[in-house]
Amino acid sequence: MHHRTLGGGDGPRISALCLGAMPFGTTVDERTAFALLDHFAEAGGTFVDTANNYGCWVPGATGDESERVLGRWLRSRRAADRTVLATKAGARPDPARGPRWPANAEGLGAGALRTALDGSLRRLGTDRVDLYYAHIEDRTVPLAETVEALAGFVRDGRVGTLGASNHATWRLAEARQHAAARGLPGFRAVQQRHTYLRPRPDSPTGLQRETDEELLDYAAAHPELTLLGYSPLVEGAYTREDRPLPDRYDHPGTVIRTRVLAEVAAECGATANQVVLAWLMGGAVPVVPVLGVSSVAQLDECLAALDLVLDPYQRARLDTA
Structure with a gap:
């Protein structure tokens, strides 16, 4: 397994x-989840x-499920000290805000964030998380309130590093500027949807x-900021005929990029x-x-990518397709 530093020189490996x-x-049931976590850890992951709302959109789920399963695995394997743990706040359903998600998302107010972190720590069975994200934008709350509340969690020792997910770059x-001007810890990681294919400019976000x-x-321009990409394999659509590409990628550019991707994969034997x-x-x-x-076989396919090195010509073809 290859490793890097999260959020700059003093961040965790x-x-x-x-x-x-x-x-x-x-x-993904708990038995399979444990098998995936075990295999990932054995490979050096x-x-x-x-997040504190995964997967609240599944019928019958509340949003507790993922954190609880992960917490049980951490305890049963005594893995907390060797796991860099990230979770998120801001998108969990709040019944007081109405019956429908995501309209009733808890938001990024100071009180909501305190409640969210307390709940996440309880479900995960820990007193600290290594990376804590503001999960989705909340423009109903002053940005200063969110930044200062999150900084307080770092000061209290309950959070190591701060991140943002699903935020516009200017936000x-x-x-980050607000935090820096006041000597507060700011966002050092950002997690957005990211894959090889590019969406249509007019696709709804x-x-x-x-x-x-x-x-x-x-x-x-800010190398201390770590960029993470979720849904990199678009739910299996690159390789599975039963998984069509999402509509956002339905445009002529996708045809070209898909062809070049297939050519490079064939050259690499990957x-x-x-x-x-x-x-x-x-x-x-x-x-x-x-x-x-959702399976160990899928995880093994991904882990093999660590040893795949694209030569400059292949990368240039992929970049310019």
Whole structure:
């Protein structure tokens, strides 16, 4: 397993791949989740990602499921000290805000964040998380309130590093500037949707935000900021005929990029998934892919991407397709 530093020189060491726990306890049962976590750890993986609302959209689920499964695994394997643990706040359903999610998301107010962190620590069975994200933008709350509340968690020792997910680049930059001006810990990681294919410019974003050129430029100018990419393999659509591409990628550019991706994969003797992961990890702005897998075989395919090195010509073809 390759490793890197999260959020700059004094951040924790993390594995170059992050295991996403979003489906654990809902569409991935606990036994399978434990097998995935065990296999990832045996391969040298140390970085695991969850949130306090995963998977609240599954019928009958509440949002507790992923954190609870992960907490049980951490305790049963005594793995807390060797796991870099990330979770998120801001998108959990709050019944007091109405019956429908995501309209009733808890938001990023100071009180909501305190309640969210207390709940996450309880479900995870720990007194600290290594990386804590503001999960989705909340423009109803002053940015200063969110930044200062999160900084308080770092000061109290309950959070190690702060991150933002699904935020516009200008909001990320403004939040970091506010923190820096006041000597507060600011966002040192950002997690957005990121894959090889590019979405249509007019595709609706909803809660999720794609990594775009503006964010890549910002990350290149601020190397202390770690960029993570979720849904890097678009739910299996690169390699499975039963998984069509999401509508956001339905445009002529996808045809060209898919063809070049297949050509490079054939040259490398690799799968398209492995080429996508290698392309993300080895770019000018290195990305930590957050893996969404549901079987050990899928995880093994992803782990093999760590040993795949694209030559400059292959990378240039992929970049310019």
